[in-house]
Structures are given as structure tokens and as C-alpha cells.
Amino acid sequence: ACGGQGGQAPQQQGGAPAAQQPAGEQKPAQEGAQRSGAEVDRSKLSKELNLFIWTEYMPDEVLQEFEKEYGVKVNYDTYSSNEEALAKLQAGGALYDVVVPSDYMVQIMISQGLLEELDKSNIPNLKNAGKEYLDPPYDPGNRYSVPYMWGTVGIVYNKKYVKPEPTSWGDLWKPEYKGRVVLLDDSREVMGMALQLLGYSKNETDRAKLEEAKKKLIELLPNVKAFDSDSPKTLILSEEVWIGQTWNGEAALAMQENPDIGYVLPKEKGGRWQDNLVIPKGAPHKYTAEVFINYLYRPEVAAKIASAFPYGSPNVEAVKLLDAKIRQNAASYPPADKLAQAEWITDVGEATELYDQFFTEVKSSK
Amino acid sequence: MSAVRAVRRRRWGHGRSGEWLLRVHAGLVYLFLYAPIAVLVVFSFNRSRLGVNLTGFTLQWYAALAKNDRILEAAWNSLVVAVVATLASTALGTLTAFAFARHRFAGKTFLEGLIYVPIILPEIIMGISLLVLFSSIGLRLGLLTVAIAHITFSMSFVFVVVQARLHDFDRNLERAAMDLGADEWQTFWKVTFPLVFPGILAGALLAFTLSVDDVIVTFFTTGPGATTLPLQVYSMVKFGVSPEINALSTVMLAVTMSLIVLAERLQRRKISGGL
Amino acid sequence: MILRLLRRSPALRTLAAVGPAALWLGVFQLVPLVLVVVVSLASRGAHGGIEWEWGLHNYARFLEPLYLGVLGESLLTGTLVTLISLVVGYPFAYYVAGRPPETRNLLLVLVVIPFWTNMLLRTYGWMVILRSNGVLNTALQALGLTDRPLELLYTRGASILGLVYVLLPFMVLPLYASIEKFDRSLLRAAYDLGARPARAFLQVTLPMTLPGVVAGSILVFVPSTGLFYVSDLMGGAKTVLIGNLIQRQFTQARNWPFGAAAAVVLMAVSLALILLYLRLFGRREGESLL
Amino acid sequence: MGERLGVSDVKVRLEGVRKEYGPVQAVRGVDLEVRRGEFLTLLGPSGCGKTTTLMMIAGFERPTAGRIFIDGEDVTDLAPFERNVNTVFQNYALFPHMRVFDNVAFGLRVRRLPEKEIRERVHRALALVQLDGYAARWPRMLSGGQQQRVALARAIVLEPQVLLLDEPLGALDLKLRKEMQIELKRLQKHLGITFIYVTHDQEEALTMSDRIVVMHDGRIEQIGPPHEIYERPHTRFVAGFIGETNLLEAEVAPAGGLHLLGVRVPVPTESLAPGSRVEVSLRPERIRPANGESPYAVEVRVTDRIYVGASIRLLARGPGERLLVISGPAGSSLSDALPGQAIRVTWDPADCVVVTS
Amino acid sequence: MGERLGVSDVKVRLEGVRKEYGPVQAVRGVDLEVRRGEFLTLLGPSGCGKTTTLMMIAGFERPTAGRIFIDGEDVTDLAPFERNVNTVFQNYALFPHMRVFDNVAFGLRVRRLPEKEIRERVHRALALVQLDGYAARWPRMLSGGQQQRVALARAIVLEPQVLLLDEPLGALDLKLRKEMQIELKRLQKHLGITFIYVTHDQEEALTMSDRIVVMHDGRIEQIGPPHEIYERPHTRFVAGFIGETNLLEAEVAPAGGLHLLGVRVPVPTESLAPGSRVEVSLRPERIRPANGESPYAVEVRVTDRIYVGASIRLLARGPGERLLVISGPAGSSLSDALPGQAIRVTWDPADCVVVTS
């Protein structure tokens, strides 16, 4: 029932072709797939599985239970940004079986030929996914990816120090927050924030506008205490910072520990994203990876993930199992109107480097 | 006798030109060196998860640590890599130190330059250069590549330490052995090796320490399933507060200290014994 | 048998002794370094990756004010860290070198022990101390010295402190070695000739221990520019040092050629320093920098 | 030993000076007066406290007890740089990073003399030690003896009234050492400076000193001019330490004189109780072949004959297998004695010196 | 020098042995025969090639040219462990990681003797050097002299026929050195081993050797028994190096004899051309006060009088301001000469030794 809340298929911005197929045409291949995974051909399972995932994104418990059930040992490494994941895959050598890139990064990886096509017959539990999360523009027909979690990028703040409630990215620039702001350590998100504040798109490729955003950020720098994509909640909870830019799930976690913490999407739209499970080219254990993905799609497993890291779950069956407290947390499952206007990141091609360069420049200014 | 002079006299007589100041300064340096360690140890026994108030004694973080497979596995990886790297680099470094002390050959200076690279260039350069190598020959990143990297930098340090020992080694001892009728083989095993051994051991110890502690080179050369303890710690530290890290530090400190005490004991026995 | 063969042929003996190291160093030390230089001359593909379009453009890019700024900032930070380590380390090493031998060894071991516990953990220890609600702020507030937490962590000062902390032993040990070698009777001679302590220090002790000062400075300066994780953790990822820059190019920006160029620049700076040192102080046979 | 001097004659005075390093008693109470312009040598075995005594005079060590006076002024608490005393250190302690000129100029520069005067005085000092052409050299480019002379120049250029020298010749080889002894002695006379000189080489002490202070185990055993120390040692230690000697047991004869090696030697023994046992020092070179005129003689059997160029040493067994060392110039009749042969020897009563232990 | 010995008398023979290290000519051609049971000393200044020569005999260095024979067998190409020669190294080279016992047993163990025999022989060797109670000590717990004796025991336990000793006493202090000299010499006689002994101490060489080989700059200057070396030096170098001497210029008188210090000395000069200038060595102790009977005498003015205990040294200026050193026993009439005084001295013609340069 809550699934509908999140609403809309990701929209492609910046001139990419519109979605070709209506969502939902895709039918789960196996109608009666068993929750127990009884059809899994255990003889084809490998001993190990290498998972490469964002930090703070996968409860240990979930992995342990998978290990117990299938006798497959899961190694996992973490990354803090999509760019880092891409770099690792491009470097080759590091043979991961499952990676969790976001929307635009999936598109890049596909275009770079870095991904394997998924054999969906091995992922019957995909039927639990809400239609609105499937068949995204960045991977029409979900040939290479299936959704893992979705969420937003907004403003986290501490009500004790931040009054009135912030409404705009611009609030981060207020002089009273000198040294009290945390930002994601992510070139696209941080540059995107400034672009939005200036009234541009997060996916701007025009050099002049990017320059402008850079200048804006340089003004912000005195307020910035730290760049942190991994665990910005730590800084918030320790009251090291009062306000900042974060992923919604991080904010939700902070709110569980301290009721003074709040999260809003700014009036400049904020960000919307969806992270996906993919199998990189040359993965040594593809079959096991698909079994693993299928396992993650079990409602009770997905619910466990969505409770531990309260981002939006694309698994509608799982959402039903969630605590009301989590389901009703507006940080995790924001009102549809707010969500609708939040802006997606898309691949900006050559401009990627400008984003990185300007971000470096911002950090090195002083 | 002016007052100034009298004061200066007193100072010279007792203070010995700021000896006292030096002592205080040294005390502060030790405080600086040990404060963070002390903090970690104290908080590893503190019940509270957050904050710095001492809320009571507990061993729960040690229990949690003992159950944390990720840490244990990383520790195991580190140990495996360190043992392999120590053995291999000690053998290579020692052999090379002997070669340098005993042989003349073309390209000696160049080779020596290469050996010094890891000591004089920032680690990050070695890290990325090995990454470039491994990725261009398509070698799968993992414990093997980490071990190769560690062997490469450790052998340089082993080389330096053993070379210093060999430099102090009195070659007349070898001559004496041969003079007494021992052939090269007997001379090496009965005289040279036992005498250079402490240097080799010191080199091995250094290699082990460097390997177990390495972050940067490992960062670039590691792959799936090959997370070492420092990298594991790196990712944990990034999430901030975790008393398990405190517990881990305390355990590591205890292990280090006992190793040092042990080494000291051995050394002492050696001294009263032989060397 | 082999032994006999080896005894007969000195050339074979040399080969057996030097071969393994030469091979290993060739493959894992020399080739990678050459590769880095090669890559630094190539170009970045649209989405990362390397395209074999040769040129010096990566070095040209490094000449942009931004990257020169990063280099400058790194050199500045390195210099600061080195100076602080020197000022802290010198009197310390002097004190230690003046103790009787048994005490001296104990004091030195005490310097090295922290060095043997994980560097990251120790850095983390400082984070616990310096946080807003950390040990230091709590103590200061409890003592009523301040009513609001001071901003200590995630500052430039914090990352310099972290670097000094990690690198101090590298300063102390060579300093100790050269101060210990310093013949204190020279100091006595200076006093004897009428010099007061300050003058004796500046004209005798300092010049005589200069090799230690320089060796220590290099051992601190060189790594300080590459230790990216200290400024990430203690400085809140705000300062970009050349180490961070290189790391970012390889792990985020996917511009290996540019990262390689930055690495080559860093390598050049480090080598220049070492060569300067060797020029100034030569190197006695069998003695190493350490 | 203890004769009191007029104050103005005393340059340096030590009163009850002691030095302890923790449990180690390095100097156990030294009283000493050094005369103006005197060449005084502290002589004694390694570890007897010579350097420590010198360092207290120079101001590098503070006495645990006692006072030190220079020209009558109590300097016990003054810093080294406040005393008009200079030191030539055992290892020279030349500044290796300064050229010879700058080494010698160091003390003058500290005193902020005009550069012109410095240049003159340095060159004068270097000329004095015959090193005028060496001003631009680095210390390591000098031989041991030259370094020693630079150290000397560096000290005397300041025209100190007292110069302390701690085994300045210890590192030199025999030949150079002999040359430098002569040089130093001449310089001291020429400049009229008070020298306090430390050595553990007896021959050196005998050769150079006006007076010798023999130290043993932190205490003064005997003070006196060289010939007195050599010929009239007060103690067994002094007799054995200065030159080679035969230490023999003797008994005071009832009729006076000593029973020694089986003969009665008419030595004055007023102060000794008849029948008491004493120890006597008899120098090897004082034992000579006996002839018909000798009032007493002892027969000894030669066991070894050692050729030492200018002289001959015989090892011989006397009565009761007592081992004796006898020496004489190479040309004397001793040279003919062969191992195994028995010869008769004698000595003057005056050469028997009764020592205490 | 060159008298040829019967083959069986020659233990070690060097024929035209040379050694070059790159451009350095360490040994420039040495011919030498060492007799069975002889105590032969290589004497010479630092760097003259003594150690190099020894190391070639021991087998650690290979001659650049020439051959080495032991007992008539050419051993030039044998490894050290294949020669029945043992060495006592300059710094002893005791194995620091083995106790005294194991040090001494090393060579026997290498030869795989039964442990029982080893024990016996080690104890016998230690007893010989008077260290029987020290078997369980570590080398660093021994004094220098004791270490030296262990090194000796380690070598002699193998009953070598030739023992090489490289400045074995170099590190000892004077007193111990003297004692050890006597000890070593006695041991050598007792065991009948051929000793080849290296030293740069002339007195030591004179005291101990059967024959002395004086080396200079990689070459042999003179070989002969001690008294010959001292009293009949062939060259200026030998005269100056062995003991103190006065090297004086002289002219061969037309009527025979030498013009020396203004007087004619009736020295046999058959082989010298009248009028030619030669150099003469005259030992200080051979110069003595002249009396009425002296056929010739020279007046000298005493400038310094140096007391050295057993003897007196005078520095004096002779005709033409020539500086002379004169010495004599302490009791002689020379002792009364005071600085400034003029005395007349003389010497025997036989004491004037003509030397080449």
C-alpha cells in the first residue's frame, strides 16, 4: 500500500529518449517461484561471492543468513561514491560479482560494456518489485540491473540549533553555521546542489554555469566542517555539525537516535536516485550472484535491509512488512509531490571531468 | 658579585642549561605519543557507546569484537600477507644485502637505487604504479597482489637493516674460521649466519610491522575478499564511533607490547648468552 | 655439488646472489614506475580508461593554477609538518641521546611502540580526543575554560597534527642517531672557549647534527605529501594534498593519465630533495639514510 | 708535600674536593695547590679520577663537596665560560665543521674582538705552534699531531692564565709523542702559563713536569718533583706505578740495616722496629754486577736476556727463587750474561727505598 | 742476508711475491725464507705491507705474482683451510657467539675429532695459555690480554707448524703488553712452532725476534737478528725507524776515516771515495762524556735536560747548531749537566754506522 507513495518512474532529463515501454509489461518469468529458493541448483553455486557496495548499505545479518543457507561465503568491499565504484571496475583486476551503482552510473557502465546481462529466470523474486521502479530509462527492460533501494538527497538539520526549519539549500550558506555544515563527499551531488540553488539543473554541462556553481561553493566552504558520504549521521549526532546535505536514509537513522534531528527536501527540488544490483562483466560467480540477488528480493530479507538502512525499498511486499514507524517516516518515504519534483542525476558525458575538477578546486580553495 | 651573576650561577649549578626544560619537553612528547592510545584503551572498557563520559566498566566490546567476522577475517588476511611478505622479503633482502657486501657487479648502483625507491618515494607512488602494472597485465587483485606489493617494499627495509649489520660484521671472523679449517659452507653456517642473524631478525620484524600496518599500498593493490586489517579499520573509522575499534586497538597494543617484551627477553638472554 | 660449482665460478656466484633481487625489483619496481611514466603521457577516455594519444597535456594541465595550488599547498603542509616535527623532535632527541645507555634504549623503544600499533587506530584516537564532544572539549568544558566546544577536529590544524603524529618517529630517529654521534666534548670545548649555551648550540651542536636534521626532514616531508587518509579523516576531506589528488584521479575521477602525471611530479619533487641531501652531505659507505 | 705557599704564588687551589656519581666515588677528597707558572701533572692509572678533577677545575663538573679557588676567588659555582681557564681535550675536540682558522678564532669571536685583531692573534698563535700555513685546512685534513697543536693554539690564543690538558698526547704514536712532549714543555716555559696536565704515562710525566701528583683510586698518593717521585716513592703503589721496580720483602736487622735477599744492607732504619718486616723498592737499573770491592753481593741465575736496543734487561732468580729484573746499558758487562749463567750482583744501600702499602 | 739454507731447514719460502690492489702496490716483490722453529718478525710503519704479506701466506689474499712454498710445497693456489698454517688476528677475531671452549674447539670440530679428544686438547691448550678456568666464559667477559691468549690457544690447539700473528699485542696497554711479550716468546720456544709475527713496535720486535724483517713501502729493507738491525742498520730508514738515533752528515777524509761534527773519526772507509759525502747514524746512548784519554771530542751546549727515571736525555747543540740527542744512565756524569752548560762528548769509531738513503 505504501509502494504507490514513491510514485513515479524515473524521468530522463537532459534530452535522453523518453521511456519506450510502459512499466509493468515485464512479467516475472517464473510465476510460482518458491520463497525458499528450492529451485536453486546448488551444484552450480560457487564457494564465494564478492559484493561491492556502498558503505552502510547492507546489514551483516543478511549476509550471514545467506552464507548459512547456501554455504557461500560473501566477501564485501565498500565504496563511497559511484565514481569510486566505476574506477574500481574500470581498473579491472578486482573481480566483483555484484555491484550497486546508482541510476546514471548504470547507464555509464552499460555504455562502457562493463555489465553482464541478467538471467532473470534465476531471479523469480523480482516479482516483488513495484512496477514503478522497473524499466527505468537508464536500463530499459532491466536487462542489466534490478533496483536495490531508492531515496533522496536533502537537508538534514538539528532543531536545537537550526531555527527556523530550513527550506532551501541556501540555508547552508547562512553565516551562523560557520563550521557547522556537512556535505557529501561526491562531486556530482555537491556541484548539483549549487547548480540547483542557482536555478540550474543538477545535470548542467555548460562550463560557465558550472563555474558559477563552483564560485557559490567556494563561498560555502568556511561553513563546511567536513565532506562525508559514508556516515554523515555521525557528525550530526555528535553535534559536530548542525546542518548539511545527506542521503535520506542517513537522516532517518539519525532521527531514530535523536528526535531533534529533521530532514527536508529543499525547495530547489533536491535529489532523487535509485541504486541497482548489477553483475559486472567477467564476474567469476554469475550464477551465485543471481541467486544472491533473488535472495535479496525475498520480502523478509528486503524488509530487514530497509529497516536497518531506512531508504525506500522497491520491494512492495517488503514494505508491507516494515514497522509503521519506518514506513511513516517522511525522510524515508516522502510525500509524493515532494518526491515527484526531486531531480535525478544523469550522465553528463565529457562534463564529468569538469565536475571533478571544480570539486577539487572548491576543496583546495581557502 | 651582581645579583644577575648570582642567579646565573645557581642556574648553571643546578639547572645545567635547561636540562629540566628538556625533561618536561620529553614528558610532553610522550604524552603526545600516548594520549590517543590511552584514550582508546580507556574507552574500550567504557559502557557508553557514544560520548566520552565514563559510564562503567564493560567487556562487551571485546565480546562484540570476537564475534565480528569482518574484523577477524581482515586480521587473518593481514596475518597471512604479513607472514608471506616477511618470509619472502627477509630471504630476498638478506640475500641481496650479502650480494652487495660481497660482490662487485655491473649495475650495482642502479640496483641499489631501485632498492631505495620504497624508502625514499611516497608510498602512494608505489601503490599506483603496482596498480597500473597489475591491471595492465590483468593480474587479479587479491591477497596475492597485496603480498607481492608488501614483499617489494619490505625487502628494501630488510636490505637496509641487514646491510648495516653486515657493515659492522668483522670479516676477520670468517677468515678466522677458514684459517681454522672450515670451508665456505661451514664458515657461513657456523660463523656468519649466527652473527648476522640478529640483523636478519630485526629486518624481519620490521618487514612484519610494515606489512601489518600498511594502508596506502594495500589500498591500491587489494581486491575482493582481500581486505586487510588496516583497510578494514579505515572503513570502520570512516563511520565514526565504534567501541569495537577501541577494543581492537587495545588488543593490538597488548599484542605489540608482549612481542616487544618477548623480544627484549630473547635479546637479553642472547646478551647474557652470546651477543 | 652446486657449492663446488659456485666456488669455481665467481660470476655464477654473483649471479646467484644478485639475480633474484634484480629480477624481482625489475618486474615489480622498475616496470611499474616506467608504466606510470608511460601512462602519464597518454590521454583519458571519455568515461575513464586510457587512450593512447601521447603528449605532455597532463603535465600541461598540472600547470593550471588549481593544480599548482594543490602542489603548493602540499609543499606548504609538508613544510609545516616538517618544521613542527623538527622543533618538537630536536630537543626530544637531544634529551634522549643524553641519557645513560640503558635508559636511552628504553626511551627509544617507547617512541617506537606507538609506531607499531596501527597508524589508523592512532589517528582515530586523535579523532576521539578532538571531536566536539571529545575528550579534550569535555575536559575543557568541565574545567570551565570554555563554555562551547572548540572546533578542533576537521580543521587544517587537525590534519597537520595528525601528520606530525604519524611522522614524528621518522624525525626523531635520524635526529637521535646524529645527536648521539655528536661528540659532546665539542660543546664543552665551546663553553671552555667562552661561548654561552645559545651560541654553542647555534655554532656547534646544530651544524654538527645537520645531517640528522636533513635526513629526518626528508623522511617526514616526503611521506607527508602522500598520506591521503590523514587529511581525509582528521581534516574532514577538505584539504586536497597531492596525495589526495592522485588518489582521487585513480579512485574517483578515473583519469589515470592525469593521476600518473601528478605521481610523476611528486616523484620528481621527492627525488630532487633526496639528491639535494646527498649532494650536501654525501653518503658514507654502507651507511643508509635511515 | 704540604708546605704552605704565599697566596700570590698559588694559582689554583682545591680544598677537600670530592665528586660522587651516584654510588661511584670518582674523587674522594683532594687538596692541592698549583703554583703560578708551574707545570703540574696528574698521573695515575685509568679511572683514578684525573679527568674528573680536571673537569671540576674547568667547570664542567660540580664538586659534590669542597671548593675550588682560582687566584684566590671561589669559582666553584661559576660556569665554564665564566672562568679564565682553558682546556685542551683528550681527543682535541676540534670543531670539524670549521677550518683551522675559525677553530682558533672561535673564542676571540665569542669575545667580540675586532676581526682585524682576531686575524692577527690567530696567526700569532698558529705561528707559535708552527702551523701558520694551515689556517685554511679542515681539521680532518691534519695529522694527529697537527690537530693537537691546533687545539693548543685555540686555547692559548685566549691567553688563559691556566691551561688544562687532558692526555693531549694519548692518541699519538710513540715518535710523534716524544716530539710533542718537547714542544709542549718549551711552549709552556715560553708563555709562562700554568699547566695542569693529565696523563697515565709515567715516562711522559717524568719527562715534562715540575711536579707530579700521583693519584690512585680518587686520592692523592704523593706529590713531588719527578726525581723525588721516582727515587723516593712513599708507597708500594707509587714505586710500582712509576717505572719498573723490584718490590722485595725485607726484615729490619737487630743491629740496624735490612736483611734483604739474604744479605744485610746498611740502610738507615731509625724509625723502624728491629725484627719488623718491611717492603723495599729496588730499581732494576740500580742493580749492577758486583766486583771485589762490593761490601755485599747476591748470586742470581739468569733466566732470560732481553735485548732492547739501547739497554739490556735480564730476568734472574735470586735466593728463594725470587724473580729479579736487572737492567743496564747495552755496552755494560751485563750484556755478556747468558741465560743459565750465574752472576753476582750488588747495589747501593741508598737505592733501597722502604715503601708502605 | 741471502745465505742459502738447506731445504729441510726452510719452513716457508716467498719467491718474488707481489700484490697489487688496483693501482695500489701493497707488496712490491718480497723474497724471504723462514726457518723451521724460528721467531721471525715483520716490522715496519703502517701501510708498508706487513698484513698483506701475512694474508698471502695464510691464503686469504692471492699474490699478483710470485709463489709461496710451505715445506717445499707450492701452496700459492690453496684455500686457507687447506694450509697447515694458523693465524692470530690483529683484533683476535674471537667468535663472539661462542664460549671460550667452543672457540678453541672450533678447528677440532671442523676436523671431526671425537668429542672426548677435543675436550682434552682444548683443556691442554687453555692450560698452556693459563686460562684453564675460563672455558665457560664468553669472549667479551675477558680482558684484552685474556682474549689474546684465547686466540692463541685456538690456533695452537691445532698444532700448526707455522703460526702467523698480526700485531697480536697492538690493543694492549703498555704493562700487559710487556708481560705478554715474555709469555709469547716462552710459548714459542716451548712449542717449537715457527712464528711469523707482525708488529710496528720496534721495541717489541727487538725484544722477541730471532730475526727481524724491516719492511718499507712494500719492500724488504733489511733482514737480520735484532742486534744487527739495531747496531748495523743498512739504510737511513732502518736507522731512524729502529730506536732513536742521530743522523749526521759526514765527509770521507782524504786520509781515510770520516769528518764528522768537525772532528776526524777513524772509521774504516775502504769502499768509500775520499771526499764523498755520506750519512752516519750515531745512537744517543753511544755518545758519552769525553775525558783526557779520548782521542777526539766535540763541545756541545746543553739546551734541555730530560729526566726519564732510569735514564737521562740531553738535547744539545753541536758545531753548526746541529741538534744532538744524548742519553745515559741516570747515575752517570751526564746527570749533572744543566741546560746552558757546555760539555765535551766523544764516541767510539765503531758506533758510527754509515747508512744509505
Ligand SMILES: Nc1ncnc2c1ncn2[C@@H]1O[C@H](COP(=O)(O)OP(=O)(O)OP(=O)(O)O)[C@@H](O)[C@H]1O
Ligand atoms: N659521568 C659519570 N658517571 C659515573 N661514573 C663516572 C662518570 N665519570 C666518571 N666516572 C667514574 O669515575 C671514576 C674516575 O673517572 P675519571 O674519568 O676521572 O678517570 P681518569 O683518571 O680520567 O681515567 P682515564 O685515564 O681512563 O681517563 C671512574 O671509575 C669512572 O668510571
Ligand SMILES: Nc1ncnc2c1ncn2[C@@H]1O[C@H](COP(=O)(O)OP(=O)(O)OP(=O)(O)O)[C@@H](O)[C@H]1O
Ligand atoms: N683491500 C685493499 N684494497 C686496496 N688497498 C689495500 C687493500 N688492503 C691493503 N691495501 C693497501 O695496501 C697497503 C699495505 O697494507 P697493509 O694492510 O699490508 O699494511 P700494514 O703494513 O699491515 O699496515 P698496518 O701497520 O697499518 O696494519 C696500504 O697502502 C693499504 O692501503
Ligand SMILES: NCCCCNCCCN
Ligand atoms: N550509505 C549508502 C548511501 C547510498 C546512496 N546512494 C545514492 C546515490 C546517489 N547518487
Ligand SMILES: [Mg+2]
Ligand atoms: Mg680521563
Ligand SMILES: [Mg+2]
Ligand atoms: Mg696490518
